[in-house]
Amino acid sequence: MASIWQYANPKKFIQTTDRVLPWISGMAVVCLAVGLIWGFFFTPEDFRQGSTVKIIYLHVPSALMAINAWLMMLVASLIWIVRRHHVSALAARAAAPIGAVMTVIALATGAIWGQPMWGTWWAWDPRLTSFLILFLFYLGYMALWAAIENDDTAADLTSVLCLVGSVFALLSRYAVNFWNQGLHQGASLSLDKEKNVADVFYHPLLVSIAGFVLLFIALVFLRTQTEIRARRMRALLARERLQ
Amino acid sequence: MKALLIRDLRLGTRAGGGFGLGLAFFLIVVVLVPFGVGPETGRLAAIAPGILWLGALLACLLSLDRIFALDWEDGSLDLLVTSPLPMEAAVSIKALAHWLTTGLPLVLAAPVLGVLLSLPFEGYAPLILSLLLGTPALSVVGTFGAALTVGLKRGGLLMSLLVLPLYVPTLIFGAEAARRGAEGMDNGTPLLMLAGITCGTIALLPFASAAVLRVNLR
Numbered sequence: 406m407a408s409i410w411q412y413a414n415p416k417k418f419i420q421t422t423d424r425v426l427p428w429i430s431g432m433a434v435v436c437l438a439v440g441l442i443w444g445f446f447f448t449p450e451d452f453r454q455g456s457t458v459k460i461i462y463l464h465v466p467s468a469l470m471a472i473n474a475w476l477m478m479l480v481a482s483l484i485w486i487v488r489r490h491h492v493s494a495l496a497a498r499a500a501a502p503i504g505a506v507m508t509v510i511a512l513a514t515g516a517i518w519g520q521p522m523w524g525t526w527w528a529w530d531p532r533l534t535s536f537l538i539l540f541l542f543y544l545g546y547m548a549l550w551a552a553i554e555n556d557d558t559a560a561d562l563t564s565v566l567c568l569v570g571s572v573f574a575l576l577s578r579y580a581v582n583f584w585n586q587g588l589h590q591g592a593s594l595s596l597d598k599e600k601n602v603a604d605v606f607y608h609p610l611l612v613s614i615a616g617f618v619l620l621f622i623a624l625v626f627l628r629t630q631t632e633i634r635a636r637r638m639r640a641l642l643a644r645e646r647l648q
Numbered sequence: 649m650k651a652l653l654i655r656d657l658r659l660g661t662r663a664g665g666g667f668g669l670g671l672a673f674f675l676i677v678v679v680l681v682p683f684g685v686g687p688e689t690g691r692l693a694a695i696a697p698g699i700l701w702l703g704a705l706l707a708c709l710l711s712l713d714r715i716f717a718l719d720w721e722d723g724s725l726d727l728l729v730t731s732p733l734p735m736e737a738a739v740s741i742k743a744l745a746h747w748l749t750t751g752l753p754l755v756l757a758a759p760v761l762g763v764l765l766s767l768p769f770e771g772y773a774p775l776i777l778s779l780l781l782g783t784p785a786l787s788v789v790g791t792f793g794a795a796l797t798v799g800l801k802r803g804g805l806l807m808s809l810l811v812l813p814l815y816v817p818t819l820i821f822g823a824e825a826a827r828r829g830a831e832g833m834d835n836g837t838p839l840l841m842l843a844g845i846t847c848g849t850i851a852l853l854p855f856a857s858a859a860v861l862r863v864n865l866r
Contacts, residue, residue, distance in 0.1 A: 541813040545806075549796065552806050561863040562796055566810065569792065569856050573814045576845070580817040583841070584824060 440613025474504030499628030656745035751783035774829020
């Protein structure tokens with residue numbers, strides 16, 4: 406009976422991801438190229454924002470992935486705590502720097518857009534602030550991974566940190582709402598069709614979001630493979646030294 | 649449990665425990681602020697609640713590594729783990745001892761330092777109340793951070809990086825409650841939220857702290 410848990414076997418994981426990785430990366434490249442080129446060159450300019458609106462094709466997907474990467478780390482940490490599959494812990498570790506980079510992209514593109522539109526690079530708006538806090542959580546998480554030598558201890562501690570951090574990140578998200586009024590516009594995407602951005606912007610945006618999701622998956626697979634191989638190499642070297 | 653609490657309180661208050669260092673740090677921060685922003689009374693009064701909260705938070709942070717570090721070095725932490733006392737209880741006692749030796753003195757010192765920052769008269773009661781409600785959360789969250797980094801060399805900086813983001817909600821509501829009180833506005837909501845955070849952290853975080861401590865002592 407095939408189940409998802411068979412991929413907890415590192416060998417099986419590497420075999421399968423090796424097979425699907427070229428496809429996923431290829432699709433990521435195609436989606437990103439289509440989404441971004443379509444978005445940048447073949448959509449009209451917004452009548453108030455002019456061409457600056459086009460940064461949405463980088464800003465929204467990266468912001469989305471910054472949060473989803475943390476969610477993925479949360480799930481992977483839970484799996485590690487409950488079932489103790491090493492691949493899961495390594496995947497959480499692999500996702501953290503990607504999530505951190507996504508956060509930086511979202512903050513940087515937001516600043517670049519905000520300078521002409523809001524007249525400032527940075528405002529202590531709830532969304533901006535909670536993203537900055539999320540970035541700090543990523544930094545702490547990665548620093549803790551890097552600081553501990555024993556792999557299992559590090560996986561345990563970072564998993565607990567990820568769980569506790571998730572609660573506090575959520576708490577901060579709503580606390581900053583209370584603390585300051587926002588400049589940031591509402592969500593660009595929602596299931597309620599009326600509230601969405603206009604269709605011309607919507608379709609390329611969806612394509613580039615798909616591109617970012619695929620890119621994230623491909624990078625996580627690749628980095629997890631690297632981690633597994635690095636750990637295997639360390640084990641081999643240690644064995645050789647013993648002989 | 650009582651024995652552990654009394655022992656920790658003794659260790660915390662006697663020489664070498666660093667009692668008073670946190671208070672001195674708090675004083676220094678508050679004294680340095682007017683040098684940084686200028687001595688105008690109006691400006692100082694406006695930022696006083698925030699500065700006092702921030703100073704208390706940093707003073708609390710600096711004393712966190714004391715919670716477990718000494719017990720880790722002389723092995724009494726291992727004894728604690730093997731004792732019949734549940735780890736969760738031991739961790740809660742440690743947090744309580746930390747609050748009694750660090751948080752409570754900070755709360756008591758804050759009004760005095762408020763005078764230095766020309767905090768308006770109406771601001772004292774809300775400031776003390778918010779600190780009283782908020783500092784237990786700082787101690788409990790800090791205990792979690794200290795438990796995470798207990799076995800590490802040079803864990804201090806890392807602990808700041810881990811603990812400070814966790815302090816954000818407490819700081820927001822605490823400083824907001826103190827500020828609103830000082831400006832004569834209604835501060836019921838932030839105080840209630842602050843109390844909620846404190847109760848929640850006291851109820852739940854000892855489990856996480858105990859879990860990471862067990863991992864660290866494995």
